[in-house]
Amino acid sequence: MSQANRKSSIPEATVPRLSQYLRKLQEIQSRDVTTISSRQLAKEVGTNPAQIRKDLSYFGEFGIRGVGYDVDRLISELKKCLGLWRSWNVIIIGAGKLGTALALYRGFQKQGFNLIGMFDADPGVVGRDRGAGPVMHVDGLEDFLKKNDVHIAIITTPAEPAQPLIDRVTRAGVPSVLNFAPIRATTVEPAILRQVDLSTELMILSFHLDK
Amino acid sequence: MSQANRKSSIPEATVPRLSQYLRKLQEIQSRDVTTISSRQLAKEVGTNPAQIRKDLSYFGEFGIRGVGYDVDRLISELKKCLGLWRSWNVIIIGAGKLGTALALYRGFQKQGFNLIGMFDADPGVVGRDRGAGPVMHVDGLEDFLKKNDVHIAIITTPAEPAQPLIDRVTRAGVPSVLNFAPIRATTVEPAILRQVDLSTELMILSFHLDK
Numbered sequence: 001m002s003q004a005n006r007k008s009s010i011p012e013a014t015v016p017r018l019s020q021y022l023r024k025l026q027e028i029q030s031r032d033v034t035t036i037s038s039r040q041l042a043k044e045v046g047t048n049p050a051q052i053r054k055d056l057s058y059f060g061e062f063g064i065r066g067v068g069y070d071v072d073r074l075i076s077e078l079k080k081c082l083g084l085w086r087s088w089n090v091i092i093i094g095a096g097k098l099g100t101a102l103a104l105y106r107g108f109q110k111q112g113f114n115l116i117g118m119f120d121a122d123p124g125v126v127g128r129d130r131g132a133g134p135v136m137h138v139d140g141l142e143d144f145l146k147k148n149d150v151h152i153a154i155i156t157t158p159a160e161p162a163q164p165l166i167d168r169v170t171r172a173g174v175p176s177v178l179n180f181a182p183i184r185a186t187t188v189e190p191a192i193l194r195q196v197d198l199s200t201e202l203m204i205l206s207f208h209l210d211k
Numbered sequence: 212m213s214q215a216n217r218k219s220s221i222p223e224a225t226v227p228r229l230s231q232y233l234r235k236l237q238e239i240q241s242r243d244v245t246t247i248s249s250r251q252l253a254k255e256v257g258t259n260p261a262q263i264r265k266d267l268s269y270f271g272e273f274g275i276r277g278v279g280y281d282v283d284r285l286i287s288e289l290k291k292c293l294g295l296w297r298s299w300n301v302i303i304i305g306a307g308k309l310g311t312a313l314a315l316y317r318g319f320q321k322q323g324f325n326l327i328g329m330f331d332a333d334p335g336v337v338g339r340d341r342g343a344g345p346v347m348h349v350d351g352l353e354d355f356l357k358k359n360d361v362h363i364a365i366i367t368t369p370a371e372p373a374q375p376l377i378d379r380v381t382r383a384g385v386p387s388v389l390n391f392a393p394i395r396a397t398t399v400e401p402a403i404l405r406q407v408d409l410s411t412e413l414m415i416l417s418f419h420l421d422k
Contacts, residue, residue, distance in 0.1 A: 007418075015418050019414040019415070020395045024395060088413075097308045098312035098313075101307065101308035104308065107393050107409070151416075152413065178412050186257035196412060198313060198318070199234060200230040201389050202319075203295065205362075206293055207294050208294075209386060209403065211219070
């Protein structure tokens with residue numbers, strides 16, 4: 001199967017698990033382990049072996065019965081599948097506490113995400129280093145996007161400015177947005193939008209707590 | 212249908228959308244709008260009317276054809292369903308930038324989540340106010356949990372201490388955990404675990420960007 005065909009056959013819900021397998025395998029690789037069974041991997045990520053085998057079956061049959069998967073090869077296949085064979089340029093808009101926390105997160109660069117700029121509207125913040133060089137003013141956003149190939153814009157502003165900023169970056173050609181602002185944001189296709197929402201997470205917990 | 216029966220019929224994937232409808236309806240309510248059609252609500256949240264009607268059908272047929280939903284009543288039903296008819300006590304463990312950003316997020320209290328304590332292991336942070344009164348030392352965690360009814364523990368520590376802390380709070384009886392630390396955490400049932408993971412979010416984007 002070609003890479004493109006293989007990817008289109010992978011269900012959306014499988015992708016977060018593949019990401020978790022990759023990171024667990026990278027940790028395992030750093031302990032100099034070279035092969036791993038679906039049972040061992042399942043134990044490490046807290047799932048069941050059948051789920052692992054099903055998820056990895058999208059990559060063809062390269063696990064060997066009774067031996068397991070070659071860790072290096074599995075990592076390389078997962079990285080290819082997840083688009084991590086190359087690097088992606090990222091900007092953060094909103095250099096407050098959340099934006100700074102994300103900028104300082106070390107796992108970021110390790111996986112090939114290059115944080116190439118941070119933006120804020122507050123003159124008291126512009127020019128300071130919040131983890132990715134001097135913070136730039138949002139007025140210069142379009143100019144920066146013209147000169148730099150930005151693949152992902154992370155939005156960590158308060159609610160009010162978030163949607164207009166998302167509109168600005170996608171209009172300027174940024175193909176994907178990860179929104180942390182507490183709004184239900186929208187984008188126009190083909191832009192890709194993911195949202196991380198504290199309120200929703202808390203409500204999912206209270207839904208279950210109240211059962 | 213009783214509340215319990217009704218809740219158990221709601222699919223997991225519907226809950227985040229109900230949370231979004233609730234917050235949009237609260238915003239609409241604050242603009243003194245009293246009824247809303249599924250078409251209007253769909254436009255506001257960026258989905259389609261059929262999805263809205265399907266999601267709200269779990270609450271019985273209280274939308275009126277041609278008129279729409281009563282905003283107050285729909286809010287009240289959604290709050291009941293999402294367990295927001297009551298309040299929940301929350302602690303944050305990890306009073307760094309991310310923990311502080313979450314503590315200062317104003318939407319928190321508004322929905323009935325009471326932040327009753329923050330914990331950290333760093334003596335330089337303990338005693339300072341990071342948005343929820345003086346930060347306590349994690350050594351006092353079990354003692355605090357014995358004296359206070361905590362429903363949700365939010366973990367915003369680095370990777371290393373996260374799993375042991377999750378084990379400590381669940382052993383002490385905290386029924387749910389929201390983990391922001393960059394690990395694939397686990398809990399033992401019946402504890403409920405949700406994870407927000409920057410790496411996974413970025414990898415989902417790169418998966419789609421590379422298609």
